Amino acid sequence: MAAVDVAGEFETIRRLFAPLAHPEWGRGLKDDVAVVPSRPGHDLVLTKDAIVEGVHFLASDPLDTVSRKLLRVNLSDLAAKGAEPFGYLLACHWSERCGWPERMTFVDGLRADQKAFGVALLGGDTVVTPGPASFSVSMLGWTPKGRTVGRAGARAGDLVFVTGSIGDGWLGLQAAQEKLSLEPDRLAALIDRYRTPTPRLEFAGPIRDFASASIDVSDGLIADLGHMAEAGGVRIEVELELVPRSAAGQAWFDGRVDEQAALEKLVTGGDDYEIAFTARAADETALRREAERRHLRLTRIGRVMAGQGVVARFAGQPVPIDRPGFTHG
Amino acid sequence: MAAVDVAGEFETIRRLFAPLAHPEWGRGLKDDVAVVPSRPGHDLVLTKDAIVEGVHFLASDPLDTVSRKLLRVNLSDLAAKGAEPFGYLLACHWSERCGWPERMTFVDGLRADQKAFGVALLGGDTVVTPGPASFSVSMLGWTPKGRTVGRAGARAGDLVFVTGSIGDGWLGLQAAQEKLSLEPDRLAALIDRYRTPTPRLEFAGPIRDFASASIDVSDGLIADLGHMAEAGGVRIEVELELVPRSAAGQAWFDGRVDEQAALEKLVTGGDDYEIAFTARAADETALRREAERRHLRLTRIGRVMAGQGVVARFAGQPVPIDRPGFTHG
Numbered sequence: 001m002a003a004v005d006v007a008g009e010f011e012t013i014r015r016l017f018a019p020l021a022h023p024e025w026g027r028g029l030k031d032d033v034a035v036v037p038s039r040p041g042h043d044l045v046l047t048k049d050a051i052v053e054g055v056h057f058l059a060s061d062p063l064d065t066v067s068r069k070l071l072r073v074n075l076s077d078l079a080a081k082g083a084e085p086f087g088y089l090l091a092c093h094w095s096e097r098c099g100w101p102e103r104m105t106f107v108d109g110l111r112a113d114q115k116a117f118g119v120a121l122l123g124g125d126t127v128v129t130p131g132p133a134s135f136s137v138s139m140l141g142w143t144p145k146g147r148t149v150g151r152a153g154a155r156a157g158d159l160v161f162v163t164g165s166i167g168d169g170w171l172g173l174q175a176a177q178e179k180l181s182l183e184p185d186r187l188a189a190l191i192d193r194y195r196t197p198t199p200r201l202e203f204a205g206p207i208r209d210f211a212s213a214s215i216d217v218s219d220g221l222i223a224d225l226g227h228m229a230e231a232g233g234v235r236i237e238v239e240l241e242l243v244p245r246s247a248a249g250q251a252w253f254d255g256r257v258d259e260q261a262a263l264e265k266l267v268t269g270g271d272d273y274e275i276a277f278t279a280r281a282a283d284e285t286a287l288r289r290e291a292e293r294r295h296l297r298l299t300r301i302g303r304v305m306a307g308q309g310v311v312a313r314f315a316g317q318p319v320p321i322d323r324p325g326f327t328h329g
Numbered sequence: 330m331a332a333v334d335v336a337g338e339f340e341t342i343r344r345l346f347a348p349l350a351h352p353e354w355g356r357g358l359k360d361d362v363a364v365v366p367s368r369p370g371h372d373l374v375l376t377k378d379a380i381v382e383g384v385h386f387l388a389s390d391p392l393d394t395v396s397r398k399l400l401r402v403n404l405s406d407l408a409a410k411g412a413e414p415f416g417y418l419l420a421c422h423w424s425e426r427c428g429w430p431e432r433m434t435f436v437d438g439l440r441a442d443q444k445a446f447g448v449a450l451l452g453g454d455t456v457v458t459p460g461p462a463s464f465s466v467s468m469l470g471w472t473p474k475g476r477t478v479g480r481a482g483a484r485a486g487d488l489v490f491v492t493g494s495i496g497d498g499w500l501g502l503q504a505a506q507e508k509l510s511l512e513p514d515r516l517a518a519l520i521d522r523y524r525t526p527t528p529r530l531e532f533a534g535p536i537r538d539f540a541s542a543s544i545d546v547s548d549g550l551i552a553d554l555g556h557m558a559e560a561g562g563v564r565i566e567v568e569l570e571l572v573p574r575s576a577a578g579q580a581w582f583d584g585r586v587d588e589q590a591a592l593e594k595l596v597t598g599g600d601d602y603e604i605a606f607t608a609r610a611a612d613e614t615a616l617r618r619e620a621e622r623r624h625l626r627l628t629r630i631g632r633v634m635a636g637q638g639v640v641a642r643f644a645g646q647p648v649p650i651d652r653p654g655f656t657h658g
Contacts, residue, residue, distance in 0.1 A: 027479070030560060032406045032544065035477045036373040044365040044373065048467065050420040050454040077361045091379040091420065091465040125379040131460010136420040138377065138467040148364045150356070215361065231359060 005128045007100050012092075012126050016107045022087055022120035034122035036087070042142040045083040049074050050136035053095065058176055059132075063102050064109030065195035066135070071113045073218065074139035075199035076273040080216035082149045082208030083141035085117065085201070090124035095133035117201060143208065151231035153213035154278040160236055160302040161287065163200045163274045165246040166221050168193035170269020182255075186248040193246070197273035206290040207277060214277035220270035222321050225302075226310045228278065235307030236278075240314045243267055244299040260314045264321060267312065278304050334457045336429050341421075341455050345436045351416055351449035363451035365416070371471040374412040378403050379465035382424065387505055388461075392431050393438030394524040395464070400442045402547065403468035404528035405602040409545035411478045411537030412470035414446065414530070419453035424462035446530060472537065480560035482542035483607040489565055489631040490616065492529045492603045494575040495550050497522035499598020511584075515577040522575070526602035535619040536606060543606035549599040551650050554631075555639045557607065564636030565607075569643045572596055573628040589643045593650060596641065607633050 005012075018029045025036045049070070053059055057066050071088065078085045090110075094103070114120055122140070172194025174180045175187045182190075199216075207214050213232055215224045221243065229236045240263040245253055249266065256262035279287060284300065291298035312319045334341075347358045354365045378399070382388055386395050400417065407414045419439075423432070443449055451469070501523025503509045504516045511519075528545075536543050542561055544553045550572065558565045569592040574582055578595065585591035608616060613629070620627035641648045 030556075031410075031479050031481075032376055033410050033412070033477065034375045035472070036375065037474070038367045038369060038371055038373065040367060040369060042367055044367065046363045046365065046418060046451055046469075047361055048418040048420055048453045050422060050456045050465075052422060052456050052458045054459060055456060081360075081362050083362070089375060089377040089467045091377055093379060093381060093422070093463050093465075095460075122375055124377045125465065127379045127381050127384060127463070129381045129460055129463055130383060131424075131458055131463075134422050134456070134458055134460075134463065136379075136422075136454065136465050138418045140375075143364070145366070148362065150360050152360075227359075 007103055009126055012103060016103055017121060020107065020110055020114060020121040022122055025087065026120065026122050029123060039142055041145050043145055043148060045078055045081055045141045045143055045148055046138060047074055047077040048136060048138045050134060052134040053132040061195055063106040067106045067109035068113045068196050070135050070137050071110065071117070072197050072199050073273060074137045075117055075201060076197065076216040078139060078141040079199050079201045079204045080207065080214045080275045081143065082147060082204050083143045084204060085119050085139055085141040087120050087122040087140050089122050089138040091136045092126045093129045093134045094126065095129060095131065098133055147208050149207055149211050149214045151213055151215050151228050154228055154232040154234050154304045155212055156234060156304055156306045157281065158212050158278040158304040159281050159284060159300050160225070160238065160276070160278050160304060161298055161300050162221065162244065162276045163203055164297055165244045165249055166217065166272050166274060167249045167266030167269055168246050169197060169271025169273070170265065171249055171252055173271065180252065182251055186251050189248040194271060197271065199273055200275050200296065202294045203275060203296060206287060207275060210279045210283045210287050211277040212279055214275060217272040217274045217276050218270055220268040221272065221276060222267050222310055222312060224276055229308060229310055233308065235305040235309055235311065236302060237305055237311045237313065238302035240267060240312050240319065242299060242301045244297060260319060263314065268321060336432055338455055341432060345432055346450060349436065349439055349443060349450040351451055354416065355449060355451050358452060368471055370474050372474055372477060374407055374410055374470045374472055374477055375467060376403055376406040377465060377467045379463060381463040382461035390524055392435040396435045396438035397442045397525050399464050399466050400439065401526050401528050402602060403466045404446055404530060405526065405545040407468060407470040408528050408530045408533045409536065409543045409604045410472065411476060411533050412472045413533060414448050414468055414470040416449050416451040416469050418451050418467040420465045421455045422458045422463045423455065424458060424460065427462055476537050478536055478540050478543045480542055480544050480557050483557055483561040483563050483633045484541060485563060485633055485635045486610065487541050487607040487633040488610050488613060488629050489554070489567065489605070489607050489633060491550065491573065491605045491628055491630055492532055493626055494573045494578060495546065495601050495603060496578045496595030496598055497575050498526060498600025498602070499594065500578055500581055502600065509581065511580055515580050518577040523600060526600065528602055529604050529625065531623045532604060532625060535616060536604060539608045539612045539616050540606040541608055543604060546601040546603045546605050547599055550596040550601065550605060551639055551641060552597065553605055558637060558639050562637065564634040564638055564640065565631060566634055566640045566642065567631035569596060569641055569648065571628060571630045573626060589648060592643065597650060
């Protein structure tokens with residue numbers, strides 16, 4: 001009907017996607033379905049994210065970073081739940097600009113990240129749209145039976161931790177849109193964090209072992225802590241000065257006059273794909289040891305109290321956060 | 330950025346999708362992931378299809394039929410493999426015309442078909458796009474371990490069967506586009522078949538028990554038989570006169586001067602979502618009994634030979650099929 005697939009659906013599957021298929025379960029993408037054997041003693045964990053050009057990624061973003069980010073945002077969801085990913089289904093809604101070279105670039109990104117994160121393509125669909133390109137992934141993983149870590153579960157007295165650093169996703173978006181003035185290598189580092197965030201899969205094990213509640217930071221740190229507070233029926237207090245910044249984030253921060261306003265930007269920007277979680281104070285030492293073993297930065301940023309909602313403090317005083325999280329579209 | 334979600338992502342999930350969630354495994358759509366316990370002795374079967382407005386469905390199609398067709402085309406894939414569906418992940422890429430009333434209509438269709446087919450929503454994503462609406466579903470089901478029926482497996486001497494009738498999907502599309510002149514009730518029946526095809530889930534058991542190879546008819550009967558012939562390394566011969574037509578299809582056929590050309594249209598049109606499969610001749614009686622028990626029409630349309638490709642015969646003579654299947658966009 002309306003849109004013409006310049007590259008061809010069957011050719012796209014055969015030449016580009018079949019080589020990415022799980023060697024056994026994907027059936028060479030020739031059989032309409034994937035077949036995955038049950039894994040005794042484990043639960044299947046599933047998540048699905050969709051992205052749209054001009055909404056979740058920029059038309060100027062290279063397509064190999066688009067495909068990598070698509071996998072990574074889904075992998076990040078599993079990591080925060082303590083799950084081990086094994087495969088994914090992919091839907092590509094190609095726009096008219098997506099000919100062979102663009103599709104090959106997209107697939108290059110998938111190939112690189114399949115290798116980096118140990119996942120394989122199980123199946124999917126490829127269609128064309130007269131509108132902007134969009135893509136979705138259903139990511140599958142396993143957790144030992146009953147061990148998936150939810151948003152609920154935080155208890156009064158627990159501590160609040162976050163992996164890595166917060167704010168680079170938002171800063172990277174500003175940088176990619178040429179709205180920041182910083183040294184070129186700082187800008188490049190931030191854009192890289194925005195385009196290819198790092199899912200903290202290596203920390204899934206400690207999350208399973210020690211976290212009482214957990215979430216990946218996608219909407220914005222304060223918003224995502226809010227989700228945990230709401231789900232757990234608790235109050236979460238955060239000290240804004242403790243929220244970890246990257247070297248590039250610190251360079252940006254050092255140029256701000258209003259420190260409080262700058263911190264608010266970082267904790268509401270979103271797109272960080274770090275893990276925010278709560279754990280018992282008695283487990284802090286063990287958690288720090290696990291993080292050090294993985295060379296992963298781990299920062300205690302607050303605590304869980306009786307009550308509800310999120311309270312952010314700056315210089316010891318509660319700060320009203322007007323914009324509790326960036327909502328796409 | 331570009332597109333504004335008039336209805337709101339969180340509100341859409343909470344008000345429209347959460348009530349559709351699997352009561353246990355979907356976690357109320359509040360936890361980033363779904364968690365499905367392993368089912369011992371069974372394999373997980375997965376498929377994913379995406380649809381785009383103006384390509385796979387018409388802008389004039391009511392959105393409740395769009396959502397039902399989306400579920401049904403995925404359910405059809407599982408039925409043809411002998412699998413029992415249990416749940417799905419959904420990505421909605423809403424266009425700007427999709428406000429609350431449109432989304433509610435879309436969800437009405439999901440609710441009706443969840444009940445009709447015994448599946449539940451496990452999770453997904455809802456985003457907006459400045460282009461035409463598109464949607465994708467990842468459907469999940471189970472088969473007893475090792476019992477999924479593939480495209481390969483047809484052997485020389487096997488018979489070829491098809492459920493229901495062939496051609497209504499294509500005729501229904503013509504009718505919806507006002508390209509057919511038939512009595513109003515015929516047109517309505519065809520449009521209904523195009524918009525809400527019937528996945529043959531009730532025949533999944535007999536397919537598992539008796540089919541040597543199986544596929545659902547989506548690209549067009551001849552094209553899909555071609556997929557089975559290629560996968561199995563065999564030749565499939567079909568008698569065009571034997572291909573079953575519905576009452577409405579017969580009414581259309583009766584008005585054609587060139588019978589052969591008319592039959593070719595029906596067997597290449599696609600969008601039928603019947604099951605085409607091969608089975609041993611010795612199992613024909615048992616298969617007919619299973620079909621009768623379900624009040625399901627089952628027709629033998631050809632046989633499997635040594636060789637390759639698909640041969641369609643009309644009046645006993647091989648007919649060249651120029652257009653071996655309708656390929657969407």
